[in-house]
Amino acid sequence: MNILRFVVVCIFTLAASYEARGVARITGTIRDASGAAVSGAEVFLLTPALTTVAASRADAQGAFALEAPTAGNFVLLVRAPAFDEVRRPVVIVDGQPVRPIVIVLEVGALAEDVTVTASGESVDDLRRAAHPVNVINAEEIADRVKTVMAQAVESEAGVALQRTSPTMAGVFVRGLTGNKVNVFVDGVRYSNGAQRGGVSTFLDLLEPEAIETIEIVRGPSSAQYGSDALGGSIQFFSRPPSLGVQGGGRWRGWLTANAGSAHRTGGGSALLGYTGPTLGMTATVGGRGTGRVRTGGGIDSHAAVTRFLGVPSDLLMDERLPDTGFHQAGGAVRANWVPSANTQLVASYMRSAQDGGDRYDQLLGGDGNLISELNALSLDLFSLRLERAAVGPFDHLSLTYSLNSQREERVNQGGNGSRTATIGHEPERTTVHGAQASFTKTLSPRQTLTVGGDTYFERLTSDAFNVNPSNGAVSARRPRIPDNATFTQGGVYAQTTFDVAPDRLRLTGAARWGGARYRADAADSPAGSAPLWPSDSLDVADVTFRAAAVVTPNDSWSVLLSVSRGFRAPHMTDLGTLGLTGSGFEVAAPDVAGLNGTVGST
Template identity: 40%
Template sequence: MALALLLGSGLWLGLAQVAARDSTTLTGYVRNVAGVPVANARLTLLTARQSVVATALSDTDGRYLFDDIQPGAYELVAATADGLGVRLAVALAAGVPTQRDLVVVTTSVAETVTVTADVGLVQDKDELGQTVTVIPVGRLRERATQGLAEAFAEEAGLSVQQTSPTLGGVFVRGLVASRVSVFVDGVRYTTSAQRGGISTFFNLLEPSGLRGAEVLHGPHGAQYGSDSLGGSIQLLTATAPLTATGFEFRGESSFFGTSATAGFGNATRLAFGTTRVGAVVNVAGRRINTLRAGGGRDSRAAVTRFFDLPSNRFYGERQPDTAFTEYAGSLKAVATPASGHQFVFHYQRGQQDGGKRSDQLLGGDGNLIARLGNLMLDFGYVRYDGQRIGWFDSVTVTGSFNIQREERINQGGQGNPQALIGSQYERTRTGGVSLFGSKVVGRHTLLGGADVYRDVMRGRAFDVNPTTGVAVAARPRVPTGAYVNNYGFFVQDVWEALPNRLRLSASLRYGVASYRARARDNAPVGGRAVVEDDAVRTAAWTFRLSGAWQLGRGFVLAGNVARGFRPPNMTDLGSLGLQGNGVYEVAAPAVAGRNAFIGTTADATAVSTGLPVRQVIPESSLSYEGSLRYRNGRLDADVTGFVTNINDLLTTQTLILPLGAVGTRLGTEIITAQLPTGAVFVAPAVSPVRIRANFTDARIVGIESSLGVKLTPSWSLSGNFTWLHAEDRATGQPPDVEGGTPPPQGLLRLRYQPPGSAWWVEGVAAAAHRQTRLSSLNLDDRRIGATRTRTQIQNFFRRGATVRGLVEAGPDGRFGTADDRLRLTGETLAQIQNRVLGTATSAPLFPVLPGWMTLNLRGGYRFGERQDLTVAVDNLLDQNYRTISSGVDAPGRNLTIRYTVRF
């Protein structure tokens, strides 16, 4: 044991001596906006991977000093006891002392430092060829009360999607969910089991545990692997502190309440640090009660969709099935056994209880049961960061795990109390390892590395007969035992071609994804095998080339070309059964040998394209963007134009089978009906069965712009605007991209914040134009177009509405006759069908997505050094609206109060 300790001590001493070579210093002064020196400000120097390199305190003159620092790119953070702070990107050269002065401010409304755009580097956004949105911690806290997705609202190029009160996601450049990858501290959070149109586990990431978020616009497969056709979301967790001397303990507790959801919650963070060891613990909980949308109405409620009657005439102003409870906790610890060497451990847990898919219940389809149970997350990693390791300036090695669990309990048939109650339990377990090393050679910063992730699905399913109570096994949505190995190798070069004038960046990656499902891992259902052996391997090269040219006088010209790659995931390859959008879906192996074809649309109007159903292949994209930026201290402005071409777009289309398919099986379901066109139906769904297929190619063209003006020392004006146009490259029509395309939208913010004052106030106007370009997939989606047919109206009238007491029986007292009437209006079924549809057999409730505009007023006050209060009144005009692909309307007039105390 003594020998081991001696050898270990010698090893760390040797590493420390190696790391001490070619060091440099960083110094400067910390002041407030009035120019007064700030004493005892905590300064932290971080790597791009958020490892703490060194800490310092400012003296009575506001001066700080970091000595014996290795050259490289770092993030410099200053924070004071009263909540002021600032972030800067600093580049340190060997043997060259650097001075950077800092001005600490109150809640940051905009930041320019990015640590994720180029792997392993800390940079200012103006140094980049691609577009990056940086969301500071202040904005995260202001916006995210119900879930993390809310934090990304009001940003250029982004749009928030909320499938249900619990489930949310973020559009990036017109794409959402499976085409936007998510990373936590550089660790892949996205799994290959994710669904196509929703982000089931995104809101399980607790916003109070973050210190910021970044969104990389456009494909970033060369750095971060597959799935980032639209972009990637990078979440940065709170940093565990280290101190310059001694022991430090600090904490923060924040309470909030909102009126639109009658919600409330708390988040508490505790942190301690010494010179070698630090830890931060975050615990949070929230209760979100029933939602009151604008005007007290649910725009796509079942009674509105099928009966054309306002929802508040049936169940008041608050929407049923929209309440839930959420808990979360995290621990992050760091240890620095020797200078330049650090170990980081991070673990977080999230859980949602009581959630429901309200868009499948009275908020959409009219079903009786649509529960989300056991929605849980366990995520963590262990990381080593070292400097001056052999030839490398820095080396990072990370091992990670990610366990995501859910259970969905559904009863279809639009309120049919006799329909089978299906239960689907899924657990995806992911293990990952990544490593990379970097080296500065002249004006080049070189980086190379590799990563591998393995996703394994475990699922079980059963159906319960509500009459007999008998449960029988069913096929899981994705075969149990299915797995995907996702790995790749990448290199990166950032070149200061002309120091302080022209920076170029290039990245290249070779990525591989392999899928396998085996029949033997899945028990037969009803004596029949319902899973086929299947194996798919795909590989691709992806790249990114970008540059930023400082033209002088504050102008920057930037450009970026990137190729993205998305291999088909478990959902694409193995999905079979009723999906979250109410559609019964099958994959290619389920119809092998049945002469199946792809339909022209995603609804009942489809006819055969003549294209046979084949196993799906990867999607790829090629994106071009150019930006012009201007900064002069008082005016910040930028405009970016981009074109993204998506090849082999993977979507769902109506399945076409040869006539005579009625009575045969698709998975565990029997085909109950078939149209003359060949479209088929099964009992759990009212829409035709769909097939996943690479149906077409798409193009998205867009403009993203933002503006910030310092009008006076106290007044500032800012805003942004985003315009997108998506089309099928063969027809010019809206492409069948799941989720649709967000409409043109913008924002204008006027803020008053006197220098050095304890308070601020701002007014915000946000608006979106109506979206007229909706595909057949969008129009059929209950969350967007909400198509209704005569059969669907009949089903809800006879089933969901009758069970809930909205229908009274005819004179003979028996339900199910032509004399049954809707209690509120006295109409018969036939009268309702004719009033809603006229002579048509079907029509969408919304042929276009309506536009909207909101006015919002927000402000904050700081009580001394330890307490903050923020108050917001959003949607002052009580507008009723919803963002595209959302399953619930946005909150109506809403008062939010947040109180924070630091100790």
């Protein structure tokens, strides 16, 4: 944990220090489709992590001016009442003036999206991105989400949504899901080594009102985002606070309420934001209760009896499906403080809880178990990020510390219909401390370079037990993953982009060395019994890369040529799960080492 202490100390030390450096001036005009000036439009300059570094407001002639603290890649964001929001990439190079920018605002226009994830620490037009990327904005999230966050990806080209129960979902990217597609929130790794291979237990604990944008990178992206990015990577960005607009501090907010008949659902949300010269804050809170789901025509086409036996589901259950209701609530706060022109400090915290989400797919609608509960799910996600301009030879430095704690309890009773069968309880909590660093340099108006690294220290705790329903006797049982198992993963990377012909040919390259370490100790088994699991360990590492060329003959179409290599380290779930599972019978690697066995088809 010494690395984490070092990162936190560096964040506060650099935030407190300040040395004035030169700035770049960005000017431009804002007009509507008829050519008339749009006065009063708000203009923000954001980093690729969506941190505000400068803000301004258009004057009566629609003119604006911003002072950028350093060279680098930025997002220019323009907002005005009754007009669609506009985002433009801006590249600033030391000692070179920025050409005036003309922004045309339209009503109901097709958005020209930019992406901040296709090439890591850079901002790209979607047409020129080195990866195919889906960008889902806040309005689309609000329109699509009825009960859970995963619904935001519905109708997106190139991805598919799988929901095996009302609270669990998986997003398929390039035919892969689960622990083959990693998930980030504000650049911090959200998925962990305890994640299962299929649908995610915790994806839907993200509250939709707290999220501003979702980006889905399609295709292997391990060179940028590390282990598990085989199918791609999903990035959630929380609502960034605004700051720096002239006119002093001001407050804003909204309240929403919703209800639905299909799920008998109801809920609401609220947002409160503060904008000041050097401090901005956004806080959201929301919750919902969902009743039993009614499928089309009252028949569940996914029910096991309907799929396999052709028996209409309403012969065995009500038209409103049993075990499909749940309730959830959560909140988030994000603050952005600018202690100096070159320094931004961003802190964010998310907390959510969910309960009552039974596994319908393992109950009457699927496997036929008597009990299959998901109880007391909770998420605590905290991050503290320092962004510093003009650090040594680099234009931009980012240091991040994060704490991600995810808790669940699964309760199951199979027993082939016997109410006296053992009831198994598997409470577990995975706690992850993370540290990240990246350095970015704009080498020329055509080329940027980013180097960095990250590491995540994970620990899982679980005190699984069985309950005899006949007499209430409690006995220890082997948890899904050994109690106190640890998993450490991370790596170092470098990436660059080069515009051979501006707006016509761009080359992108990235390379990463990454590795992981797993440890489980038999001595951590419950006292007074034989070890419930063997001691086990594994160390793995590999090199991944990506090279891409984007050819844009004209503004109407582009051609993307890409070659990449993915990497996925075995997880705690892969290595720690033993015995009979839903996907087969698992054995520990040390138990079969040297037996010349065959794994799969290899």
